Amino acid sequence: MGFVCFVVPMPFVYERTVRLADTDAAGVVYFARTLSICHEAYEAALAAAGIDLNALLGANGIVVPISRSEADYKRPLRPGDKLTIAVIPEARSENAFAVRYEVTKLGPPPKLSASVRTEHVCTAPAKRERAPLPPALLAWVKAG
Amino acid sequence: MGFVCFVVPMPFVYERTVRLADTDAAGVVYFARTLSICHEAYEAALAAAGIDLNALLGANGIVVPISRSEADYKRPLRPGDKLTIAVIPEARSENAFAVRYEVTKLGPPPKLSASVRTEHVCTAPAKRERAPLPPALLAWVKAG
Amino acid sequence: MGFVCFVVPMPFVYERTVRLADTDAAGVVYFARTLSICHEAYEAALAAAGIDLNALLGANGIVVPISRSEADYKRPLRPGDKLTIAVIPEARSENAFAVRYEVTKLGPPPKLSASVRTEHVCTAPAKRERAPLPPALLAWVKAG
Amino acid sequence: MGFVCFVVPMPFVYERTVRLADTDAAGVVYFARTLSICHEAYEAALAAAGIDLNALLGANGIVVPISRSEADYKRPLRPGDKLTIAVIPEARSENAFAVRYEVTKLGPPPKLSASVRTEHVCTAPAKRERAPLPPALLAWVKAG
Numbered sequence: 155m156g157f158v159c160f161v162v163p164m165p166f167v168y169e170r171t172v173r174l175a176d177t178d179a180a181g182v183v184y185f186a187r188t189l190s191i192c193h194e195a196y197e198a199a200l201a202a203a204g205i206d207l208n209a210l211l212g213a214n215g216i217v218v219p220i221s222r223s224e225a226d227y228k229r230p231l232r233p234g235d236k237l238t239i240a241v242i243p244e245a246r247s248e249n250a251f252a253v254r255y256e257v258t259k260l261g262p263p264p265k266l267s268a269s270v271r272t273e274h275v276c277t278a279p280a281k282r283e284r285a286p287l288p289p290a291l292l293a294w295v296k297a298g
Numbered sequence: 299m300g301f302v303c304f305v306v307p308m309p310f311v312y313e314r315t316v317r318l319a320d321t322d323a324a325g326v327v328y329f330a331r332t333l334s335i336c337h338e339a340y341e342a343a344l345a346a347a348g349i350d351l352n353a354l355l356g357a358n359g360i361v362v363p364i365s366r367s368e369a370d371y372k373r374p375l376r377p378g379d380k381l382t383i384a385v386i387p388e389a390r391s392e393n394a395f396a397v398r399y400e401v402t403k404l405g406p407p408p409k410l411s412a413s414v415r416t417e418h419v420c421t422a423p424a425k426r427e428r429a430p431l432p433p434a435l436l437a438w439v440k441a442g
Numbered sequence: 443m444g445f446v447c448f449v450v451p452m453p454f455v456y457e458r459t460v461r462l463a464d465t466d467a468a469g470v471v472y473f474a475r476t477l478s479i480c481h482e483a484y485e486a487a488l489a490a491a492g493i494d495l496n497a498l499l500g501a502n503g504i505v506v507p508i509s510r511s512e513a514d515y516k517r518p519l520r521p522g523d524k525l526t527i528a529v530i531p532e533a534r535s536e537n538a539f540a541v542r543y544e545v546t547k548l549g550p551p552p553k554l555s556a557s558v559r560t561e562h563v564c565t566a567p568a569k570r571e572r573a574p575l576p577p578a579l580l581a582w583v584k585a586g
Numbered sequence: 587m588g589f590v591c592f593v594v595p596m597p598f599v600y601e602r603t604v605r606l607a608d609t610d611a612a613g614v615v616y617f618a619r620t621l622s623i624c625h626e627a628y629e630a631a632l633a634a635a636g637i638d639l640n641a642l643l644g645a646n647g648i649v650v651p652i653s654r655s656e657a658d659y660k661r662p663l664r665p666g667d668k669l670t671i672a673v674i675p676e677a678r679s680e681n682a683f684a685v686r687y688e689v690t691k692l693g694p695p696p697k698l699s700a701s702v703r704t705e706h707v708c709t710a711p712a713k714r715e716r717a718p719l720p721p722a723l724l725a726w727v728k729a730g
């Protein structure tokens with residue numbers, strides 16, 4: 155007799171308050187801004203893992219742009235709303251990964267407000283071809 | 299003997315130049331900004347059809363928020379790039395529709411730079427339920 | 443013989459990391475975004491003082507828009523830079539106040555990166571005339 | 587007898603419609619976005635004068651960042667409002683210039699909605715010192 159132990163990694167969670175600049179004249183967060191908030195969370199997750207975002211912006215001959223995004227906007231968000239954004243990376247290949255984001259409005263009770271997913275592809279612009287993910291980024295993706 | 303004639307509606311096409319504010323430190327358009335540019339095109343298409351955007355922001359007891367977005371980012375866009383955005387509405391139900399956007403960078407040769415799709419749902423916030431699309435908006439969707 | 447004691451209020455200080463969405467293709471924070479970051483700090487300062495921003499957006503028949511802004515951009519800011527923004531309100535009249543912001547990039551050594559000032563006027567849109575500041579806001583301004 | 591002829595240069599005028607993304611939950615254009623709209627007009631004015639913006643973003647060893655901005659926000663602007671932005675450059679020195687912007691909401695009658703001014707300084711980042719304005723930019727400034 156014994157235990158079977160699953161190690162479930164806890165996702166990185168980013169905290170954010172909705173600001174006036176996030177909203178539009180409908181009184182709620184502008185849809186595309188939800189994606190920006192998720193990208194902030196992605197940047198914070200990378201920083202927490204010791205990965206310098208600037209190294210992914212061309213500094214080492216590679217860039218890791220977003221090739222696709224999907225978002226489901228489930229509930230309107232208003233100025234002052236307090237959010238958490240869970241950041242969950244997913245391995246796809248040696249050149250590519252995805253990130254899922256769960257945007258939750260704090261309660262009580264907390265409510266899932268948006269589900270977002272981005273796909274990222276590591277590219278060597280000089281060669282115009284795909285490139286392997288840098289080791290630190292690959293490690294972060296696999297730990298997700 | 300004779301002709302079979304198909305009337306193919308021409309989509310609304312919006313022209314836009316990439317501005318510095320659209321870009322980020324990677325030197326190209328920030329991914330979420332592509333969605334904002336498409337929404338500008340949607341607003342221009344509605345205006346060209348005689349539909350007042352403010353009427354969809356709560357003025358008549360209804361709002362028509364975006365419930366979902368998808369975007370494929372195919373080519374980087376840089377400051378000064380000249381774009382066309384074709385706006386193609388799709389009927390879905392009496393309460394909902396979608397809009398497809400083709401973002402093309404002018405050439406020669408022109409190149410498809412992003413494909414975007416948004417889903418919109420007409421809602422009566424006071425009743426917390428779906429509502430029929432206003433007639434002018436429904437007509438615009440059906441003509442798409 | 444004795445002491446002369448000055449009570450110097452400590453300004454509210456907001457912490458912020460520069461994000462990719464704040465920057466442009468020049469690789470640094472887009473100038474107007476500096477003002478948005480300061481407004482975030484203002485919103486956080488109001489929240490810390492127990493003032494609901496939504497109450498200043500028309501909920502009580504008044505709005506408190508910005509009538510003027512000035513900004514000196516002293517040093518470029520890059521993605522990942524850690525900032526503090528000190529928020530210092532200044533009384534002007536029963537209808538109006540100003541807020542000064544000192545944007546400092548953390549070091550070592552810390553460096554003043556931008557100085558910003560906004561002027562705010564309390565207005566009753568229905569009457570198209572100035573209105574007295576709400577008491578809680580006036581108290582926050584006077585404590586600055 | 588004869589005529590005295592003054593040649594008064596006509597300023598460059600940029601046309602812009604207020605979009606939802608320009609606004610916030612107060613229902614009007616977010617203050618800092620007014621500056622972005624003016625910078626769009628500046629970019630369009632440079633392009634009309636044959637000046638490539640990318641050449642001012644570091645391509646030739648110089649950058650021309652904004653060192654100061656001032657803005658008076660005179661009237662609220664709403665989604666769908668049609669604007670003109672007049673762009674008036676002012677010479678300051680061989681290294682620096684300013685640009686004034688008059689943001690007018692079309693009428694009838696047209697109404698001045700914001701007055702903005704930006705100061706720009708040509709800098710050689712590698713040397714950390716001021717640099718002369720490129721000839722084409724200097725010519726544009728002097729013609730203003």
